[in-house]
Amino acid sequence: MTDATAPAPAAQAPSFDWSGPKFSAHLAKRKRSQLWLKAGGIFAISFAFATLFLLIASLVSTGWQAFRQTHATIEVYVNPDLVSAEDPFRANWRRVMQDAMQATFPEIEGAADLRRLNGMLSNGAAFIVRDRVVANPALIGREIIVTVPFSDPYDQLAKGLIDRETPEEFRRLKADEIAWFDDLQARGLVSKPFNWTLFTSADSRFPELAGLRGALLGTFWALLVCFVISFPVGIGAAIYLEEFAKKDRWNDIIEININNLAAVPSVVFGLLALAVFLGWFGMQRSAPFVGGLTLALMTLPTIIIATRAALKAVPPSIREAALGVGASKQQVVFGHVLPLAMPGILTGTIIGLAQALGETAPLLLIGMNAFITAAPAGPFDTATALPTQIFIWADSPERGFVSRTSAAILVLLGFLILMNALAVFLRRRFERRW
Structure with a gap:
């Protein structure tokens, strides 16, 4: 007589022949898929480097003259x-x-x-x-x-x-x-x-006399205005949204709109600047100050997103330890969290400014493509910028401006490489690993 309370025998796991032909075929298929994936990645990287090499080679072959x-x-x-x-x-x-x-x-x-x-x-x-x-x-x-x-x-x-x-x-x-x-x-x-005239002279209708000095100074003033406005405003907005704002529906709506603004085409910001800064406020056309304001509007979402990501990367234990010893919320944020997040914030800011450096469409709409033969002495003088100067020279019928256009592009790429290299250096120099 069997005991009704005895546990049922455990179900036996189906046996699988790990050395059989079925497993060998499955393993060979996995290896082939891995090889195809690896080959695809190598091809993608090689294609990207080949395209970059062709671009640089074509610019150098044309612009070195x-x-x-x-x-x-x-x-x-x-x-x-x-x-x-x-x-x-x-x-x-x-x-x-x-x-x-x-x-x-x-x-x-x-x-x-x-x-x-x-x-x-x-x-x-x-x-x-x-x-x-x-x-x-x-x-x-x-x-x-x-x-x-x-x-x-x-x-x-x-x-x-x-x-x-x-x-x-x-x-x-x-x-x-x-x-x-x-x-x-x-x-x-x-x-x-x-x-040396390429760097010491402003624009001219004669190719042998045309230079980038006006465009370089115009770009400098525009980026300076952009940095002075976007850096503190972007960091302040990110700190408020990440550390002090309530996590409710309105905060979610603001975050979604900031992410959407980061994806808006730059020409839209140019139209906004044309309507607001030049139309409503009557600011001077072709001035680097207006260009800097326009670029600041375009750069703000990038800086806010990068700053919020840097603040989130700080471990919660830093906040908890500071609060545990009696620090206020403001002391925790500005005395502990913000200094530790600053490397990531600087990296995001430099990348945002590098993106603004190469923008052409918004500057065209506010008139920074005018023919100006004098370098600006300040942010309120009329000037061009490097991207718009390239646009002007590329549109010129003179044969001599062909090489100068490529040379200006090489100068612009050089500044972009330097700014991105600076961002990498700051990230590696001040990065903290937790």
Whole structure:
């Protein structure tokens, strides 16, 4: 007689042959899937690096020529009949340069040929000589040696961008003009120094005189205004939302809207700035201050999200320990949590500013793409920015602006790399591991 209260025998687990063909086929399938996944990842990384290499290579191959400028070294007689010591600014400097070129090529005669001869040098050559004489009036009545830039067609010829074998009717320079340049080169009067004008001069309609100084200063002022506004406001908003605001429906709505603002296209912020800052408040068009305000609106969501993430990363034990020794909520946040979260906050801020550095659409809408030949002295002067300067040069029909466009892009990429490298350095330097 069996005991009704005895436990039922345990169910036996189904046996599986771990060495059988079924398991071997399953294991081989898993290994193939893993290999395919690994191969896909390697292909994706290789494709990304190949694309990046092609991009950088195309920019370097086009833009490196802009970092050199072809110059001519000539003798210039500062004729006292043309240059007055009392007011050298009103002198006929173009005539001085024309006489210098005619003295360099005395065999050339005829008004048409002389006009073409004078076109060898840049229009800025006369101002270079003028500034030198103004700085030292004792040069009046003497012959001086000056080094001045060639005009753009001759600069292109020296850099090999004009094919000498092209038929003359399809070439920018005629055969005798090329012969004049070759004559100067044979005399050792042609040089290709580093093009400091690219960084020391503002924009110009002549490629050989155009530079990035105005755009660099405009970008600096705009980013400074953006940082001064977005950094404290973004951190303050993030601290309130993360540490002090009640966790209710309104807080959720605000958080959703901040996340949505981070994904809004930048052109929308440009339209907002056009309507509010320029339309309602009547602020100055093309000013870096307005550009900085626009970029601050665009950067704020990124800084708020990064700051909240950094605050969340601080362990709760830090807060509990501070509260346990009698610290107030404000002392806990500003004395313990915020210093520990600051590396992540700085990283997010720099990445947000790097994103703002490359934005073009909002700056175009507030007029920072105007043709401005003077560098700004402050945030309220009209100016361009690096992205808009690239846009202007890319839209120019002059052949010389092609290389300068690529050079400006390389400069912009250099600043972006530096800012991202700074963000990585700050994260590794001050990061705390828990």
